[in-house]
Amino acid sequence: MNEKQATSHIMLVDGMALLFRAFYATSITGHFQINSKGIPTNAVSGFLKHMLTAVSSFNPSHLAVCWDMGSKTFRSELYTEYKGNRGEAPIELIPQFDLVKEVVASFDIPNIGLVGYEADDCIGTVAKALKDDMKVSILTGDQDILQLLEENISVVLLKKGFGNYQVHTPDSFYEEKGITPRQMIDLKGLMGDPSDNYPGVKGIGEKTALKLLQQFESIDGILENLNDLSKSHRTKIEQSLDMLHLSRTLAEIKCDVPVSCSISDSELRYNRNKVINMLDEVELKGIHRYLADEKEYA
Known part of the structure; x- marks a missing residue:
């Protein structure tokens, strides 16, 4: 492994896992954070807190977020009852699906997803493609992703609250x-x-x-x-x-989905003013303090 490989680290974020976790953590009390445009923002706000706290904790050099792109996938075609026990998304969450991607894009972080596949499949594909060039960690609350563990791929499982994690490697998984x-x-x-x-x-x-x-x-x-x-x-x-x-x-998570993530596009270097403008436009309060200092980013 060369010096670049030793220092480069991409964190792949399971967008849906973080978004749903954030939504249900606050919606249970009816706290949807509806802005002046009538759009709920509680899930987007919690998502950003989870993502930026993890960035601060693990200091990745690169970042990408993977998403489900609708409920119909090759799995639901194989088995019509797949995830059939899940109801429709809450009405307050639906507008946040597109909004969160817009906010992620303001950080110049790639949003990755493909109709017919789940976020897990995109994560698996990108992780396997990059593991020989850089360290890969996967941020999620979903234990299904543990099947992707290998020497240069770790899984960071969210625990209750913010900033609490269980980091899994192949060895820790085997021990458990x-x-x-x-x-x-x-x-x-x-x-x-x-x-x-x-x-x-x-x-x-x-x-x-x-x-x-x-x-x-x-x-x-x-x-x-x-x-x-x-x-x-x-x-x-x-x-x-x-x-x-x-x-x-x-x-089985598919690791040959036709998606990709270039190392250059996923480099974590966002324009702080651009991000703040987006946060102000969406009226996301309390997120500014999670952003890196001016000296770290443009």
Whole structure:
């Protein structure tokens, strides 16, 4: 690794994870921060606080934000019930989807997203593309992204409040789960994911799934050794083979999506006055103090 690689660090932000977290943290009390134009700004404000606090804490040299681009994706085409347990977005959040991208753009930070894919897929694609050239960290509240962990890719999980994080590496993940990050895909294939509304193998929970993966390494390994399983586990898996394979496909983050992020475009050097003008226009109060000093940015 050359000197540039040693010092360059891109943080990929899971935009939706931060935006939803920020919205629900304040909307529960009815505090939507509606500006003079009648537009709620509570989610955008909280998003910026999360993002800028992380920038201050981890000091990345580069930054990009990835977004979902609508609810219809290749996963919902494969399984119509995918995320079918989620209701419509709250009416106060809807106008903030476009607004937050406009505010991010004022920092000259790339907004990345592609119709038909989720933010996770864009994050995975960009992370894998840049990992040989620079350190990559992913800022999110979503543990699904832990499957992307590898030597030069870490995951920064948001904890309660602002500035509280759990940083995961492949080693810390293995210590916690007893499996590798890539095995997490098969783990979710077996146990399913209630939050994304797919079942995996009915009757197989996390404890059993972990035990099977530690013994047989993968779903393929389990299927090759079905006769070594207990009758109960074998029967459950045999009765759910189609859903097992489908759940695994739904769980896997695609890392070959046609999106890109250039190193030069993602360099974190924003025009402070331009950002302040945007904050003032949107009437986002209390964000100025999170901005870097004049001496750090133009």
